[in-house]
Amino acid sequence: MREVDEEIREIKKEIIESRGLIIKTNNLTNALAADIKSIAKRQAGYERRFVWNSWIAYILFASLSFVGLWLATNYRIAEIEGEKERLDADLAEVRRELNEASAQAERRARAETAAAQFYRLIRERRRTEVVERWPELRREQLTRAEGAFFRDTVDRFHLDLSLEAYQHGLDLMRTGRYAEAAEALQEAIRLKEEAAHIPRVKYELARALMRLSRQPEARVLAQQVVDQTIDRELQDDALLLYAAASEDLEDIDQARNALRTFLRRWPRAAEAVSVRRHLADLNRRVMRGQVGARRE
Incomplete structure (x- = not known):
């Protein structure tokens, strides 16, 4: 009976x-379940963050790629536009040079035609036409030769x-046509003002003007001839x-000075005797107050 009680106690003890153990196991199971839920939640959060990070990384990569492509495209476009502007400028320069060359060729062709016509006038010795046409021809594009x-010529x-x-x-x-003579002598001066014969032309022109x-x-x-x-x-x-003109103009002082200069510079000239007489006559007329008298 005692053994049965002990077994019953043992059985109770084992049951307890x-x-x-069951309670501990249940608690551990609950704790494990809670841990598993927590791990599951953390894993789900990680997976969501991973997905978001992936999307963000993808969007960032796509944005950077688009920006890079946009910058490269803009650079290429700017490079092409710069090249286009340079080519346009080169084309404009070529066109300008072509137009200048064409205009120069036209001017040269026109100059050659004008030069040929001018040379024909020279060969025909049409001197008046040559002289008249030269100012126009010299503006053409002639060669140096x-x-x-x-x-x-x-x-x-x-x-x-x-x-x-x-x-x-x-x-x-010589025929007494002094007005026409004066025009001819003035034309001679106009045609070649610095030629060696011009002083003589001016002297003869002065004589003609005295007659007029x-x-x-x-x-x-x-005075120009004297100088x-x-x-x-x-x-x-x-x-x-000069002395005669001054005397005609009643400028007796200038006339006397001119006659004195003549006697001082050419005292042995053929006219010296008559010049001395005339100077003496002028001096007498001045002393008498006859400064308005004219020579015959």
């Missing part, structure tokens, strides 16, 4: 221990025409002409 040849024709006009003026002077009662102009020309050094042989005659 089993119950404790053409320009030099035509310039020398025109200068020679100027001289020839000036000499012809001078000779024509002398012929008119244009003493002021005659005196100016006579020039190209033809010194004319200076004495020009000085006497």
